Amino acid sequence: MVNNKRRIALYFFVDAFGWEIYQKYGFLNELLPHQSKLETTFGFSSAADPSILTGRYPDEHTHWSSFIYDPDSSPFKWMKYFAALPPQIFDRWRVRHNLSKIIKLVHGFTGYFQLYSVPFKYLPYFDYLEKRDYFVPGGILRTDTIFDWCIRRNIPYYCSNWRHSEEQILKENKKAMSDSLLRFAYVYLPKLDAVMHEYGPFSHQTQEKLKSLEIQILDLSGWARKIYEEVSIYVISDHGMAPVTGTHDLMTSVSSLGYQYGKDYIAFYDSTMLRLWFFNTQARENISELLHLLDYGTVISDEELKRLRVFFPHQKFGELFFLMDEGLLINPSFMGLKPVAGMHGYHPQALHSYSIMLSNKEIPENIHSITDIRKTMESELE
Numbered sequence: 001m002v003n004n005k006r007r008i009a010l011y012f013f014v015d016a017f018g019w020e021i022y023q024k025y026g027f028l029n030e031l032l033p034h035q036s037k038l039e040t041t042f043g044f045s046s047a048a049d050p051s052i053l054t055g056r057y058p059d060e061h062t063h064w065s066s067f068i069y070d071p072d073s074s075p076f077k078w079m080k081y082f083a084a085l086p087p088q089i090f091d092r093w094r095v096r097h098n099l100s101k102i103i104k105l106v107h108g109f110t111g112y113f114q115l116y117s118v119p120f121k122y123l124p125y126f127d128y129l130e131k132r133d134y135f136v137p138g139g140i141l142r143t144d145t146i147f148d149w150c151i152r153r154n155i156p157y158y159c160s161n162w163r164h165s166e167e168q169i170l171k172e173n174k175k176a177m178s179d180s181l182l183r184f185a186y187v188y189l190p191k192l193d194a195v196m197h198e199y200g201p202f203s204h205q206t207q208e209k210l211k212s213l214e215i216q217i218l219d220l221s222g223w224a225r226k227i228y229e230e231v232s233i234y235v236i237s238d239h240g241m242a243p244v245t246g247t248h249d250l251m252t253s254v255s256s257l258g259y260q261y262g263k264d265y266i267a268f269y270d271s272t273m274l275r276l277w278f279f280n281t282q283a284r285e286n287i288s289e290l291l292h293l294l295d296y297g298t299v300i301s302d303e304e305l306k307r308l309r310v311f312f313p314h315q316k317f318g319e320l321f322f323l324m325d326e327g328l329l330i331n332p333s334f335m336g337l338k339p340v341a342g343m344h345g346y347h348p349q350a351l352h353s354y355s356i357m358l359s360n361k362e363i364p365e366n367i368h369s370i371t372d373i374r375k376t377m378e379s380e381l382e
C-alpha cells in the first residue's frame with residue numbers, strides 16, 4: 001500500500017551532545033522518549049560527520065584528520081615566506097581567521113577550513129583534506145552521502161547551511177518546510193560544542209544552552225506538525241565531550257630529544273593526539289620510546305587502528321599515533337595555544353566519547369554506532 005500521508009523526518013544534529021550529558025540533564029524526555037547510546041568514530045568531527053552522512057567508517061569514506069602529510073600537494077607551500085615574520089603578528093586568532101578565509105578563496109575550498117594554530121613554518125608539509133563541502137551532493141568522493149542517496153531517489157530534502165547561525169538555520173528550515181513538501185530535513189545545530197569547549201560539559205552554560213535547544217527543537221517540530229501529518233523527530237550527535245582535567249606540553253618533551261623537525265621527523269599536534277612521520281631510524285626509536293614511557297596517554301598499535309577502522313596503509317595520516325588519556329590536553333597544540341574546559345577526540349570507548357540518538361519513534365536494536373544513523377534515515381525515507 002502506498003502511504004500518501006504528508007510525512008517528514010527531522011534530524012536535529014546537535015554537535016557534541018554526548019550520552020553522559022544526556023544522562024545528567026535529560027532532553028525533551030516527553031517528546032523524545034526513545035534513546036540509544038552510540039559509539040563515535042575515532043578522531044575529530046572531520047571523521048565523525050562524514051561517518052554519519054555515509055554510514056561508513058573512516059577507512060571506507062577516507063576522511064579522518066583534516067591535516068595530512070603531503071608536501072607535494074600542500075596548498076600552503078607559499079606560507080614558508082611568512083615563517084620568518086614575528087609570530088606575535090601571525091599567531092593572533094583574528095589574523096589567522098582572516099588568512100584562513102583568503103586561503104579558502106584562493107584555493108576554492110568549499111568545506112570547513114581553519115588554520116587553527118598550525119605554525120606557518122610547518123604548514124608546507126601538510127595538505128588539507130576537507131577541500132569540498134560534504135553537505136552538498138557529491139561532496140565525498142569515495143562513497144555516497146544520505147544527500148546523494150536522496151537525489152538518486154528523487155526524495156525532496158533540505159540540508160541546513162552550516163555557515164549560517166543557529167537562529168538563521170532554524171528560520172531557513174521553517175521556510176524550506178513550508179515552501180515545498182519535504183521528506184527529510186537535516187537541521188544543523190553546532191553551538192553546543194563551542195559552549196562546552198569554553199565552559200566545560202557540566203557547566204551552568206551547557207545547561208542553559210540545552211534548555212534553549214529544547215525550546216528551539218520543540219518550536220520547529222511544532223511548525224512541522226502544522227504542515228505534515230506525520231513527523232518523525234531525531235536528535236543525533238557526532239560525539240560527546242569530556243571535561244578537561246589537565247594539560248601536558250608534549251611538544252617540548254618531543255623536541256627536547258634534539259631531533260630536527262622536517263629533517264628527522266614531522267609531527268602534527270592535534271589537541272588530544274600526536275601524529276608522527278619519520279625520516280631517521282634513530283629518531284623513530286627514541287621518540288617512540290619516549291612516548292611509550294609517558295603515563296598520560298597511549299601509543300596506538302596498528303591492530304587497534306584497524307579495529308577502530310582508521311588504518312590507512314598510505315600513512316598520510318601518520319606513522320605513529322599517541323593518544324592522550326581522557327580529559328588531558330596536549331598544550332600548546334596546533335589546534336590552540338590556550339587550554340579549554342572541554343574536549344573530544346579521545347578513545348571512542350572513553351566514558352564521555354559516546355554520542356546519542358533520541359527519537360519520538362522506537363529506535364531499532366541494531367543502532368549502536370554513529371555509522372548506524374544512516375540506516376534509520378534510509379528506513380524513514382524508503
Ligand SMILES: [Zn+2]
Binds near residue numbers: 197344
Ligand atoms: Zn568540538
